[in-house]
Amino acid sequence: MVVTVGVVVAAAGQGKRMRKGFNKQFIQLGDRPILMHTLQAFEHMSFVEQIVVVTSAGDIAKCEALCRSYNVRKVTDVVAGGKTRQDSVRIGLNKVRTDWVLVHDGARPFVSEEMVNELLESAQRHGAAVLGVPVKDTIKKVNVDGIIEETPERQSMWAVQTPQAFRLTELKRAHAQAREEELAATDDAMLMEHLGFDVRIVRGDYYNIKITTPEDLWFAESILQHMRKMGDRTSCE
Ligand SMILES: Nc1ccn([C@@H]2O[C@H](COP(=O)(O)OP(=O)(O)OP(=O)(O)O)[C@@H](O)[C@H]2O)c(=O)n1
Numbered sequence: 001m002v003v004t005v006g007v008v009v010a011a012a013g014q015g016k017r018m019r020k021g022f023n024k025q026f027i028q029l030g031d032r033p034i035l036m037h038t039l040q041a042f043e044h045m046s047f048v049e050q051i052v053v054v055t056s057a058g059d060i061a062k063c064e065a066l067c068r069s070y071n072v073r074k075v076t077d078v079v080a081g082g083k084t085r086q087d088s089v090r091i092g093l094n095k096v097r098t099d100w101v102l103v104h105d106g107a108r109p110f111v112s113e114e115m116v117n118e119l120l121e122s123a124q125r126h127g128a129a130v131l132g133v134p135v136k137d138t139i140k141k142v143n144v145d146g147i148i149e150e151t152p153e154r155q156s157m158w159a160v161q162t163p164q165a166f167r168l169t170e171l172k173r174a175h176a177q178a179r180e181e182e183l184a185a186t187d188d189a190m191l192m193e194h195l196g197f198d199v200r201i202v203r204g205d206y207y208n209i210k211i212t213t214p215e216d217l218w219f220a221e222s223i224l225q226h227m228r229k230m231g232d233r234t235s236c237e
């Protein structure tokens with residue numbers, strides 16, 4: 001079956017935890033801004049037909065100019081996002097014209113074709129899929145007084161990443177319903193789970209980090225150097 005695949009790249013956050021005073025997507029990582037690493041990764045995936053970038057209204061022109069200078073041609077729309085990531089993704093989805101959509105954080109620059117292939121294969125077989133990695137630490141549920149309430153069994157704990165892959169119509173429905181019910185979610189899978197969909201987890205890679213706090217930039221520089229040395233984006237492990 002021939003299917004079409006689009007991507008919504010959520011890049012409209014303020015990067016408060018990065019404490020730079022500007023959107024962290026524009027921080028230079030190696031020789032280009034973080035967001036350009038992310039967009040170029042999808043640009044080079046042959047099965048991706050369309051990329052929609054969601055950024056803040058004030059950064060649209062800058063983002064379009066960067067796409068031109070880095071030769072990112074699959075970007076059809078650069079649109080202004082919303083207050084939350086969920087709002088930004090919902091806005092971006094309105095521009096997507098493909099059967100399947102990958103939702104990805106602009107701040108995850110090390111997404112690879114190999115991981116996206118596996119993700120899409122699983123999503124198309126089972127209906128919806130997300131990348132994730134088994135957690136390495138012991139996880140505690142802690143109450144407002146700082147007292148540990150519960151230690152969930154680690155074997156069943158995964159740290160969820162992006163991309164996350166869905167049928168466009170189904171994800172749009174999940175977003176519409178969440179809006180109606182005022183349900184707030186930190187990822188798109190949660191909205192699909194809420195609608196009763198089974199969402200598969202596909203093993204991603206520990207290097208597929210989201211750049212969130214300042215020390216993540218050290219890790220990101222090391223990952224980038226390692227990948228360039230290996231001459232292959234996928235051979236970090
Ligand atoms: N209103 C928002 C908030 C977040 N994002 C995007 O969602 C991704 C994951 O969010 P996060 O890492 O939390 O980014 P920020 O919201 O920028 O960070 P912070 O919470 O520290 O302000 C980022 O690529 C971010 O740009 C978005 O598109 N729209």
Ligand SMILES: C[C@](O)(CO)[C@H](O)COP(=O)(O)O
Pocket residue numbers: 085105159160161162186187188210212
């Ligand atoms: C979607 C996500 O990347 C999954 O890990 C993440 O939840 C989004 O970022 P945030 O830090 O929760 O805003």
